[in-house]
Each structure stands twice: as structure tokens, then as C-alpha cells.
Amino acid sequence: MKPFLRLWRRHRILTSAFLLAMALAIFFAGRTIFFVAYWADPARQDLPPEPWMTIGYVAHSWHVPVEKLARDLDLPPPPKDGPRPSLERLAEERGQDFEEFKAEIESSLAELRRLGPPK
Incomplete structure (x- = not known):
């Protein structure tokens, strides 16, 4: 000391x-x-989209690039800083109910997973 x-x-x-x-x-x-x-934590891998999640959270859970997921859903890339809208809010902005938007997200995730990482 x-x-x-x-x-x-x-x-x-x-x-x-x-x-x-x-x-x-x-x-x-x-x-x-x-x-x-x-x-x-395996409990956080491949989580089904929930209304409170953001696009970034879903992309991270599924190990897909957030930019590609946003592009597949015709969304602007999420902001680096500041608030990120929830999936529920994005669905409302698109004029869809959440279940329709969830089906689009799941379809896009399956396609991105099928294509795999870029070579």
C-alpha cells in the first residue's frame, strides 16, 4: 500500500x-x-419473431446479416445509433398485421439460411 x-x-x-x-x-x-x-445461450438461437423484437435482434438470433434481412423485407437498414423500431411497429407502418409480417420475416430467414454465408 x-x-x-x-x-x-x-x-x-x-x-x-x-x-x-x-x-x-x-x-x-x-x-x-x-x-x-x-x-x-441456446435459448436465444433461432427465436421465432415476436412483436417486441427488432430486426437486428432477429438477425442476430438467426446469425444472418441484418442488412440482408432488412433488404429482403424492403426496409431501410436499421440505424446504427438511436432507437430501433420493434417488429410490431414496422408491421403497423407497412399497414400489415403482425402475423403477416412475421410470415414474411420467417420466409426471408429461411431463404437467407438456405443461401448460407457469402463466398
Whole structure:
């Protein structure tokens, strides 16, 4: 503990920057571990589309590119930042009920899965 106190007294700014960097590294490592564990769970693989999901969530669950899924459904690519509309809201904007839109999504997912990854 004495070496740290000596370092703190002599280099407060550098010590503070180091502690901040360590806190950020721990935060992002924890976040990464959480997301890896979340998406590795078999219960989250190939989930049927639900009204609360977004296009990105469905694409991630099915391991298909979100841009291709959006293009197949004649939707603009989802925004990188900001709110993403739910499938229910997208269906309303298209003038469809959710079940019709869900059938389109499932058809597109089956086709994208059949084609496989680009070569």
C-alpha cells in the first residue's frame, strides 16, 4: 500500500488516469463477457419473431446479416445509433398485421439460411 500512496502523492494525474483506464477496461471486459454469454445461450438461437423484437435482434438470433434481412423485407437498414423500431411497429407502418409480417420475416430467414454465408 505504501508504494501506491507514494505514487499517488507524486503523480496524482497519472495515477488517476491509470485508475480510470483500469475501470474502463474492466467495464468493457464485463460488457463483452455479458454479451458473449447472452448470445451463446441456446435459448436465444433461432427465436421465432415476436412483436417486441427488432430486426437486428432477429438477425442476430438467426446469425444472418441484418442488412440482408432488412433488404429482403424492403426496409431501410436499421440505424446504427438511436432507437430501433420493434417488429410490431414496422408491421403497423407497412399497414400489415403482425402475423403477416412475421410470415414474411420467417420466409426471408429461411431463404437467407438456405443461401448460407457469402463466398
